[in-house]
Amino acid sequence: MDFISFLDFKVTDIIDILLVAILLYYIYKLVRGTVAINIFIGIVIVWGFWKLTQLLGMKMISSVVGGFMSVGLIALIIVFQQEIRKFLLMIGSTNFANKRNFVKRFKFLRPQDDSHLNLEAVLLACEKMAKSKTGAILVFKRSNSLDFVKTTGDNMNVEINQPIIESIFYKNSPLHDGAAVIENNHITATRVILPVSNERSIPLRFGLRHRAAVGITERTDAIALVVSEETGSVSYIKNGEFVLFKDYSELSQLIKDDLI
Structure with missing residues (x-):
């Protein structure tokens, strides 16, 4: 029975x-x-x-x-x-819980001042910095507030374009140390100090810049782009993990899925 x-x-x-x-x-x-x-x-x-x-x-x-x-x-x-x-x-931070993604389906509910990310400028800047092995870290805000890390850097409100991103991380620039925070289509803070991850599974070939990117994506739903100063490679980091891509077209699609 x-x-x-x-x-x-x-x-x-x-x-x-x-x-x-x-x-x-x-x-x-x-x-x-x-x-x-x-x-x-x-x-x-x-x-x-x-x-x-x-x-x-x-x-x-x-x-x-x-x-x-x-x-x-x-x-x-x-x-x-x-x-x-x-x-x-x-x-x-899953898609079904992200209110922003839900609202975006209805065009008439979008705020009029909503600025879309200038993705082309971001990718071109990263590609150029990768070729010159210029270290950089870009943090893209999603739903969670990043005010707790923005206060560690310098406030800024500059619309994104390729020369601006490259000039910020130019090695002789006073702003190149730390991360740049991007909200919508504006750089809102530079020289930001990010929390460093203590995760032991991160390969030793990745330095402090990558650990900082992992740290902020562990604590918030932000995503990060890191350009390695040693190898010139570009890393896409989300939820504390490295997301692999083969070329910039795949990277572009990843960013579109998560941000745009």
Whole structure:
């Protein structure tokens, strides 16, 4: 009878399984490549053992493991503090939750003064700086406020164009240190000091500029473009991860999907 009821799946059971699978996937994605992955695997094993003992009716061991799981919840919150923050940020910055993307579908709801990013100028400037190995970091605001990092730099309100971007990061320019913050089609701050990521999975070939870009995209839903001073390569960073692209046309499409 129990076996028959076990096979008696409902639609809600299938949805329940899918939601758990999606949740586990996102958690794995967050901790993949970090020390926390071993802790995550250990938790999954202990949880699976706990459910197995419940299924087999082993009440004593089940209560012991269950008590460990409930008491260990507080410890897990402390251990996975950064990962929980990133997980909530990932959920909050998904396309379906982004109000701006929803409003953009209705042209009559768009604000009249909404300025679109001059993407061509950004890409041309990055391409030219990459050829001359001029280090640069551009941070593009999305939904989350960047005021907490803008206060570390110099306020500015300049419409984007290629010469402006290149002049800011020119090696003898007083503004080249730090990041430039871009909102809509304006550079709103320069010489901005960004929070540096402590993520150990970042390859050693990437320096402080890349770690700063990862740091700001871990803490907010902003995206960052980094031009390497050592290799001349351009990195596109989102949600604390490097997004790979083959050429500037693919990079252009990535930025359009996320910003425009």
